[in-house]
Amino acid sequence: MTRASRVAGVVLALLAMQPVQAAPAPVPPPPDQPVIDCARPVYAIDTMICDDRDLGAANAEVDGLLAGLSFAGLDPGWIEPQADWVRRRALCAFQPDGRACVADAFAERLAILRALRGAGxxxxxxxxxxxxxxxxxxxxxxxxxxxxxxxxxxxxxxxAVAPGMSSWRPFVAIERDTGRQLVMKAKAARISCKIAAAVR
Known part of the structure; x- marks a missing residue:
């Protein structure tokens, strides 16, 4: 055995004794909270929202509208559960138009929460x-x-809301609204309606 092969053997043995470095841990999903706590932002999306006056105000309004509101009895195929919306909104952080994506996400959610709060x-x-x-x-x-x-x-x-110009896609989107015909599309289904006379 040559000296070079002995040195190579020692080097390989030393390398084998080194601890294996694990891959970095994946980024955990956003916490299951209905709104962001701006006193303790955790993720980049939290900081983006809390540092922006308009987005922060939208976050606070969502918080106010959620107080005491129950999603029980609502069809999750047509009204997106809050936790699902929070997770989907967090994905805006990976979009090139992140702020616009978040703004459209809030616009949609506020429209839904106001509708659920309204009495007609x-x-x-x-x-x-x-x-x-x-x-x-x-x-x-x-x-x-x-x-x-x-x-x-x-x-x-x-x-349902009409899609905006950002990468955000409404959970239920208005595809067509001519006044006489209304077409809306969710993830797995489509609604097509023919409008009749006013009821109130």
């Missing part, structure tokens, strides 16, 4: 709709930027 009162029309898990006849209310569908008992069944 907006001008509504009856519509006959085709979709799964939705009554055939619903009341359609336009509350810009949102369109709501209410069931016969007055409860909100669907809230």
């Amino acid at each position: 009162g907006a001008t509504a029309t009856w519509a006959r709709c085709r979709s799964t898990n939705l009554p055939e006849e619903v009341a359609v209310e336009r509350r810009p930027p949102a369109v709501l569908l209410r069931g016969a008992g007055g409860g909100v069944r669907v809230v």
Whole structure:
């Protein structure tokens, strides 16, 4: 055995004794909290929102609208649960238009929460709709930027908004609203409605 091969053997033995460095731990998902605590931001998205006056105000308004609001009885296929929305909004941090993405996410969420808090009162029309898990006849209310569908008992069944210019995509998007025909699309289903006469 040559001296070079002995040195190589020693080097290999020393390398084998070195602790194996594990890959860096993956970034954990955002905590399951309904709104960001700006006193203790955790992620880059938290800092982006808390350091921006308009986004911070939107975060605070979401917090106020959520107080005492229950999502029980709402179809998660048509009204996105808050925790799911928070996780989806966190992905805006990876978009080139991160701030615009977050702004559109808040605009959509505020429209939904305001609709769930509202008692009606907006001008509504009856519509006959085709979709799964939705009554055939619903009341359609336009509350810009949102369109709501209410069931016969007055409860909100669907809230849709038109997509903005950012990378954010609404959970339920308005695809077409001609005044006589309304088409909305969620992840797995589409609603097509023909508008009838005003109901109130």
